[in-house]
Amino acid sequence: MVKIEGLDKLLAEHPFFKDLDAPIRELIAGCAANEVFKAGDFIYREGEEMDKFYVIRRGRVALDVHVPGKDPLVIETLQEGDILGWAWLIPPYKAAFDARAEQLVRAISLDAGCLRKKCEDDHMVGYEMYKRFLPVVAERLKAARMQLSDLYGNPKGK
Amino acid sequence: MAKNQIGVVEVEGLQDLITILSDEGYEVIGPTVADNAVVYEPIDSVDDLPKGYEDEQDGGKYRLIESGSKALFRTVVGPQTWKRYLYPPEQTLWKARKEKQGFSIEENDGVEPQYAFIGVRACEMAAIAIQDKVFDNGDFADPGYLARRNNAFLVAVNCTRAGGTCFCASMETGPKVKEGSDLALTEMTKGGHRFVVEAQSERGKEILKRLKASPITDGDKKQASKEIKAAAASMGRKMIGDADTVLAANLEHSRWNNVAERCLNCANCTMVCPTCFCSTMEDVTSLDGSEAERVRKWDSCFTVDFSYIHGGPIRRDAASRYRQWITHKLTHWKEQFGTSGCTGCGRCITWCPVGIDITEEARAIRDSQGG
Amino acid sequence: MTALETMSDPQMDPMIPVPFRIKKRKRELSDTFTLELEPPKGAAFNFAAGQFNMLYVYGVGEVPISISGDPSDPSKLVHTVRAVGSVTEAMAKLKPGDTVGVRGPYGSAWPVEEAEGDDVVIITGGIGLAPLRPAIYHILANREKYGSVIIIYGARTPQDMLFRKELEGWRGRFDLSVKATVDSAGSDWAGRVGVVTKLIPHYSFDSINTTALVCGPEVMMRYSISALNDAGVMNDKIHVSMERNMKCAVGFCGHCQFGGAFVCKDGPVFRFDAIEDLFKVREI
Numbered sequence: 168m169v170k171i172e173g174l175d176k177l178l179a180e181h182p183f184f185k186d187l188d189a190p191i192r193e194l195i196a197g198c199a200a201n202e203v204f205k206a207g208d209f210i211y212r213e214g215e216e217m218d219k220f221y222v223i224r225r226g227r228v229a230l231d232v233h234v235p236g237k238d239p240l241v242i243e244t245l246q247e248g249d250i251l252g253w254a255w256l257i258p259p260y261k262a263a264f265d266a267r268a269e270q271l272v273r274a275i276s277l278d279a280g281c282l283r284k285k286c287e288d289d290h291m292v293g294y295e296m297y298k299r300f301l302p303v304v305a306e307r308l309k310a311a312r313m314q315l316s317d318l319y320g321n322p323k324g325k
Numbered sequence: 326m327a328k329n330q331i332g333v334v335e336v337e338g339l340q341d342l343i344t345i346l347s348d349e350g351y352e353v354i355g356p357t358v359a360d361n362a363v364v365y366e367p368i369d370s371v372d373d374l375p376k377g378y379e380d381e382q383d384g385g386k387y388r389l390i391e392s393g394s395k396a397l398f399r400t401v402v403g404p405q406t407w408k409r410y411l412y413p414p415e416q417t418l419w420k421a422r423k424e425k426q427g428f429s430i431e432e433n434d435g436v437e438p439q440y441a442f443i444g445v446r447a448c449e450m451a452a453i454a455i456q457d458k459v460f461d462n463g464d465f466a467d468p469g470y471l472a473r474r475n476n477a478f479l480v481a482v483n484c485t486r487a488g489g490t491c492f493c494a495s496m497e498t499g500p501k502v503k504e505g506s507d508l509a510l511t512e513m514t515k516g517g518h519r520f521v522v523e524a525q526s527e528r529g530k531e532i533l534k535r536l537k538a539s540p541i542t543d544g545d546k547k548q549a550s551k552e553i554k555a556a557a558a559s560m561g562r563k564m565i566g567d568a569d570t571v572l573a574a575n576l577e578h579s580r581w582n583n584v585a586e587r588c589l590n591c592a593n594c595t596m597v598c599p600t601c602f603c604s605t606m607e608d609v610t611s612l613d614g615s616e617a618e619r620v621r622k623w624d625s626c627f628t629v630d631f632s633y634i635h636g637g638p639i640r641r642d643a644a645s646r647y648r649q650w651i652t653h654k655l656t657h658w659k660e661q662f663g664t665s666g667c668t669g670c671g672r673c674i675t676w677c678p679v680g681i682d683i684t685e686e687a688r689a690i691r692d693s694q695g696g
Numbered sequence: 697m698t699a700l701e702t703m704s705d706p707q708m709d710p711m712i713p714v715p716f717r718i719k720k721r722k723r724e725l726s727d728t729f730t731l732e733l734e735p736p737k738g739a740a741f742n743f744a745a746g747q748f749n750m751l752y753v754y755g756v757g758e759v760p761i762s763i764s765g766d767p768s769d770p771s772k773l774v775h776t777v778r779a780v781g782s783v784t785e786a787m788a789k790l791k792p793g794d795t796v797g798v799r800g801p802y803g804s805a806w807p808v809e810e811a812e813g814d815d816v817v818i819i820t821g822g823i824g825l826a827p828l829r830p831a832i833y834h835i836l837a838n839r840e841k842y843g844s845v846i847i848i849y850g851a852r853t854p855q856d857m858l859f860r861k862e863l864e865g866w867r868g869r870f871d872l873s874v875k876a877t878v879d880s881a882g883s884d885w886a887g888r889v890g891v892v893t894k895l896i897p898h899y900s901f902d903s904i905n906t907t908a909l910v911c912g913p914e915v916m917m918r919y920s921i922s923a924l925n926d927a928g929v930m931n932d933k934i935h936v937s938m939e940r941n942m943k944c945a946v947g948f949c950g951h952c953q954f955g956g957a958f959v960c961k962d963g964p965v966f967r968f969d970a971i972e973d974l975f976k977v978r979e980i
Contacts, residue, residue, distance in 0.1 A: 459948065460948065610754075624950070635780040
């Protein structure tokens, strides 16, 4: 198992945790673990309770919508540097989509239960996490809306 | 001014002018009364001119009244413009014929009519000069327009009476025709019905020589000048001097929505405007498909599909279409052609069914900037 | 005068089309096809990347279509067309051997010479790749004159990607970066899914020495430009291709006006800072 100092260093290098006070980051690193997923593995499935969120270090993850009778529809892919999963912050903490490793994926997972407790115990930790997650969610919402609008000028009905 | 450049004739002299021009091969077009309006049609006699008529014009209003005078040119401008002849409302640009392999194009023979226009007002002279720049824009030229234009003999008339919607004085385009015509007339009735005739081109000088004009007296000069100035002073409307910058700075002003509530998008203003030049192309075939032709027709930026690109029109709202028309006319035209697109003829005001007034709209925005 | 000489002579009637024979026709997508036209009598058709022609289908009408071929090969005239209206749908039915009327070339060009010495970022989506392809050909044929070259392309689905094989070929080069994405995909697509602006790298561009060429529907260009600004590329280094209704392409019909600019003569390629204020005004 990777030592916590190693994970702390990896988190420190990640833009998401930039400017986080070292004590808070070390606290969060205490909930971290190294993860590896093979191509084709499901990281989590729609409807599951999210007990972790992930910081992707390498490889591509597809967010799928399962459509009965059809191929799953990929609605977004996340890559190195992206944060995967925010349902852990919002009760009942259920994942909205399938997350599938399209390639070999290495990620750092953060234990949701562990982190939620630390946020409750120390609201500063909670504030720092929410402060960082809100822009991620906002960015995803904006992107999703742009994907919905006809950016490429496809003719009506096609 | 040299003796052969200016003189005075009586009505007989004007008739001689018409006859000479006709004999020279020009198709003489002049103002005449039809359907209760003064329109431009072929004439062969001074009797065809609107003798004794005056027009009452205001926003959305045009009426001819008979004043009983002998004057021939007391009406100002009607619903038609000279662009009807120089830039016809419908023109076949070329014909195509289906061949065994593909098709071939048959161009026009290049023979264009030779018109003589009698009674071109200063605002109309300015408008013709403006359209000259449109159809010979430095990159491309319309050979048909240029041929008709160069063939045309222009007999201008200096207005001695302003129309109800005129504002050429504030546009600095009239009422005096300073240059550009072949002959410029000023009609006077006080002290005898006569016309001052001034040659403004070589062609004009040639024709003037043949008119047996009397020399002009100082008194006539003064009277003509006085009457033209009085016309200028009596204009009830003015365009603000900085319309171009005011409109450019207020593209999102609430006034546009205000106009949109009144504007019917009927396109009358673009049809009667002497400088509006927008057109569309129609490609038509014979029933058996053996022949096709491209027809150019007057178009108007007020139509919804004027700005259509796949998906829909860019200017979906009446507000943006009115804004396009007025900002093109008063602002963008300067950028494109070096002058304002408006010559102050007032037709758009007269012929707007709801009386929208271009001078009032520009002023309203200036007076409430940032609104 | 040969037919082609008349086309560029300002004294001649600019509204007369010249018949060109269709040499090849290729299906690109379900509604998009490419025509390779042969200039008459073996003449050369010289054009600059970004320019367009008015293409006439006998008896149906005329439409403005960007030239999508290689400017260094004037023996062919290549146009990629999407069938969206009566003229383009009629054009879609034409076969090799048929004839199309051509007027042009018209308009302003992508600033490929001005961009020499710069890094070049090309951002496009859907059929917007067609007007940019001549610029890409030019840049790749003169590769040493440019710094890094990045092509960023988005489409609705993998089936809507234009010139996909060519994109894959470009992507295989060692001196070029090609990033593509789609809005949604099935499991047969192993690439990125997401909005195209996300591909504009998060690292900063060299703002003094980067030229961006952007082409697509205005909404796509708007978001792409915003993302470029965030990445350090300013509006005086961004060039866009505008589209408006056109009936004549020579400044006579008035339809293509965009503020005071005639898109047919002052555009279609504009440096963005010259039009950025107008661009923000709705329905201008």
